[in-house]
Amino acid sequence: MLRVQDLRVVYGRTPALQSVSLEVRPREVVGVVGTNGAGKSTLLLSIAGILTPVQGDVLLDGRSLRNCAPEDIVRRGVALVPERRHIFHGMTVLENLRMGGLFRKDKQGVAADLEYVLNLFPVLRRFLPSRAGGLSGGEQQMLALARALMGKPRLLLLDEPSLGLGPKIIDRFFEDLEVLRETGLTILLVEQSVERLLDAADRVYVLRTGQVALEGAAASLSRAEVQAAYFGIEEEAGTGP
Amino acid sequence: MMTILQYFVDAVALGCLFALAAIGVGIVFGVMRLANFAHGEFIMIGAYALLMFSSLPWEITWLLALCFVALVAVLTERVAFRWLRSADSSTLLVSSFAVSILLQNAVVIAFRSRPRAVPLPAFVGESLDILGLRLPVVSLLAIVLAVVCVAALVVFFKRTSLGLQMRAAAEDFRMAQLLGTRANRVVAAAFAISGILACAVSILITARSGTVSPTMGLTPVLFAFVAVTIGGLGNLVGSAVGGFLVGFITIAMQAVLPPGLSSYMDAFTFLAVIAILIFRPQGLLPSIAVEERV
Numbered sequence: 160m161l162r163v164q165d166l167r168v169v170y171g172r173t174p175a176l177q178s179v180s181l182e183v184r185p186r187e188v189v190g191v192v193g194t195n196g197a198g199k200s201t202l203l204l205s206i207a208g209i210l211t212p213v214q215g216d217v218l219l220d221g222r223s224l225r226n227c228a229p230e231d232i233v234r235r236g237v238a239l240v241p242e243r244r245h246i247f248h249g250m251t252v253l254e255n256l257r258m259g260g261l262f263r264k265d266k267q268g269v270a271a272d273l274e275y276v277l278n279l280f281p282v283l284r285r286f287l288p289s290r291a292g293g294l295s296g297g298e299q300q301m302l303a304l305a306r307a308l309m310g311k312p313r314l315l316l317l318d319e320p321s322l323g324l325g326p327k328i329i330d331r332f333f334e335d336l337e338v339l340r341e342t343g344l345t346i347l348l349v350e351q352s353v354e355r356l357l358d359a360a361d362r363v364y365v366l367r368t369g370q371v372a373l374e375g376a377a378a379s380l381s382r383a384e385v386q387a388a389y390f391g392i393e394e395e396a397g398t399g400p
Numbered sequence: 401m402m403t404i405l406q407y408f409v410d411a412v413a414l415g416c417l418f419a420l421a422a423i424g425v426g427i428v429f430g431v432m433r434l435a436n437f438a439h440g441e442f443i444m445i446g447a448y449a450l451l452m453f454s455s456l457p458w459e460i461t462w463l464l465a466l467c468f469v470a471l472v473a474v475l476t477e478r479v480a481f482r483w484l485r486s487a488d489s490s491t492l493l494v495s496s497f498a499v500s501i502l503l504q505n506a507v508v509i510a511f512r513s514r515p516r517a518v519p520l521p522a523f524v525g526e527s528l529d530i531l532g533l534r535l536p537v538v539s540l541l542a543i544v545l546a547v548v549c550v551a552a553l554v555v556f557f558k559r560t561s562l563g564l565q566m567r568a569a570a571e572d573f574r575m576a577q578l579l580g581t582r583a584n585r586v587v588a589a590a591f592a593i594s595g596i597l598a599c600a601v602s603i604l605i606t607a608r609s610g611t612v613s614p615t616m617g618l619t620p621v622l623f624a625f626v627a628v629t630i631g632g633l634g635n636l637v638g639s640a641v642g643g644f645l646v647g648f649i650t651i652a653m654q655a656v657l658p659p660g661l662s663s664y665m666d667a668f669t670f671l672a673v674i675a676i677l678i679f680r681p682q683g684l685l686p687s688i689a690v691e692e693r694v
Contacts, residue, residue, distance in 0.1 A: 209574060209577075209578070229574075230577050230582050238578075239578050241575070245572055247568050249567070249571055250564075250568065254567075258564060258565070261565060261580060310580065
């Protein structure tokens with residue numbers, strides 16, 4: 160479904176991604192893990208069209224996304240829930256949700272999906288007329304995810320959804336993710352927590368200093384292997400995230 | 401008592417004028433982070449458009465002028481600012497000065513630099529006497545135009561898809577794009593609205609002075625920027641409040657300054673503005689602060 164080929168992205172003269180290649184197959188949950196500055200968010204922003212690679216390509220269903228604006232990429236079925244959620248604080252919860260489906264032509268479908276996301280995240284229903292900036296961190300994360308789902312994506316890009324959330328809320332979030340996986344949604348998930356990622360993903364890529372340091376099926380990788388690649392050490396690591 | 405009421409009406413009317421100018425500046429700033437000094441030239445071009453179409457019935461003249469300035473504003477964005485959208489704010493600011501001078505010179509070439517009289521509908525110069533209170537029609541016009549424009553903007557921002565996208569883009573442009581908002585469409589709409597509001601200001605200024613000149617946009621745009629700053633950058637309600645405040649301060653200065661100092665009225669007005677900014681450097685109504693419940 161998604162193929163990232165030999166991607167190189169730079170910030171000024173500093174390389175953020177160097178020859179990164181990865182693949183996401185339909186209905187798969189693919190995890191990307193790495194330390195801060197490993198290039199995880201850069202990878203997602205490049206796929207979503209915010210950053211322009213200097214080399215390589217991103218193919219969706221075999222068609223290049225190069226030179227596509229972010230607003231065109233979301234129309235092709237790719238939705239990004241960015242790090243720190245980026246909900247519209249000054250708008251109501253309902254307006255945030257409406258923003259997610261604004262580009263869609265099927266108004267009946269949008270109405271049905273609004274009901275769907277409100278059933279998926281019932282806590283949002285009572286806050287519909289409230290200002291989104293007043294929601295708690297966990298509620299804002301639900302809103303960000305619900306807003307992305309309003310665009311009826313085929314591929315969901317999640318950038319560190321657990322960032323800044325308490326353990327219970329993170330547990331709940333990964334339960335919701337399981338529900339979404341069962342609906343057949345394809346997910347590319349960026350996380351810092353190795354353990355959670357190995358539990359949630361079918362396959363995992365470890366990024367280190369802008370390069371793929373390890374890849375494999377989540378079931379075949381041990382926590383120690385992933386941590387070793389994560390920190391760039393040869394031996395099995397005893398402690399880590 | 402009547403004198404105070406009279407001053408109040410004048411202050412509201414002038415506040416309406418500044419509020420319209422400030423909202424026009426604020427809309428473009430909100431979406432593009434561009435302090436568009438060429439907004440003064442949109443006001444000036446609106447006044448010349450009133451002159452150009454003055455042989456037609458006044459309703460059609462005003463309508464054509466509104467459309468004309470909206471078109472000029474959209475074209476300005478398309479030709480000059482679109483390429484600089486990701487540039488830093490200082491580059492944008494310098495570009496807006498360049499556009500401003502370019503438009504001013506274009507008008508000088510087309511109409512010469514000397515002021516020209518604009519034929520106005522007769523009712524504009526009249527006054528109504530209500531219980532001893534003199535209400536110039538031009539003041540009522542300012543109030544009516546401001547109420548109509550603000551009401552239309554509220555409906556636009558709250559009820560339409562494009563309005564919702566503009567609000568989202570003003571808050572977080574990149575996120576709005578990631579949700580499918582067409583950047584070009586939203587920015588063009590912001591400029592079109594800004595142009596319409598600039599022309600509303602043109603109507604009010606020409607109705608007061610009866611003349612147009614290529615430099616007539618400078619003073620209103622300066623006051624508009626002051627209003628936007630004291631109201632709170634990035635907040636349209638703040639821009640409107642700032643506009644009213646500047647109007648009230650100006651009229652208050654008119655009322656209290658002795659005749660010998662009245663020619664320095666603008667200087668005193670700006671002193672009052674500086675005083676406000678010392679106590680509220682973020683403006684009276686800054687953009688909504690982000691507060692998360694934990």
